[in-house]
Amino acid sequence: MKVAVLRFPGTNCEFDTQYAFEKLGHKTELVWHEETVLPEDIDLVVVPGGFSYGDYLRSGSIARFAPVMKAVKAYADNGGKVLGICNGFQILTEAGMLPGALKRNNNLHFISKHQTLCVVNNENAFLNKCEKGEILNIPIAHADGNYYIDEESLAQMEANGQILLRYSDAEGNRVVVNGSVTSIAGVCNETKNVFGLMPHPERAMESILGSEDGIRMLQGFEA
């Protein structure tokens, strides 16, 4: 598999993301935000975490207009798989490639810790190596992770299996972490080829660093 990893001014998770996919035996290529075309023969585009353009105005609001995003949108419209992690999730919602928006955490703090997540849906190109209801231990690190979606759209997303992950305790009960609607931590688009989540699977690749649950998540794209 070949993975394109985008890089904006202020991105800071691009090397962790490369490390994660290379550990799984895949090729990766960094793509600068000014590029207008994506590398050939890629199987996945990752929009990694960080603070693109200093999070000015709103997180992700400026990055979505970077030249490379036109190519990413065209790639996704053509059925290509795109994964946004943390700031990448914010960029994809700002770009309208994923439903909803990410607001300031309800406690106004930057939250950085390991967090248990419950897998809500696994019938997709991302979480197919995880079990439905499985609890994953993945780090979170964000100030704007408070997912908002209106009730009507939420019902449609639930019916269509677009809710991927929720913040939970070790038993799978929802917990309030940042104020997200129904504790949502990750979603996908209607056609299930664009994925976004606030937690960082690329930081959960080594048990010595606290968790390797990210491996099963990212391996999903191999299928």
Next chain:
Amino acid sequence: MKIIVNVFLKEGVLDPQGKAAHHALHSLGFEGVNDVRIGKQIVLDIDASDKAEAEAKVKEMAETLLANTVIEDYAIEIA
């Protein structure tokens, strides 16, 4: 021409910063504060021949970039 765009979270979308400030005002003994909403004020200086043209231009800017209309409303004020 000077144009002001005020951006606020929509009614019904919880404003965590407003809520925190509201709580702080209450803790400081300020009474009778029913609600606090915190938004952004964006001040633009643009070239436009008249107010209508300015407003149309800024409306497009607000819809495209300045506000995220999934969660925010905006109001344009011509100074």
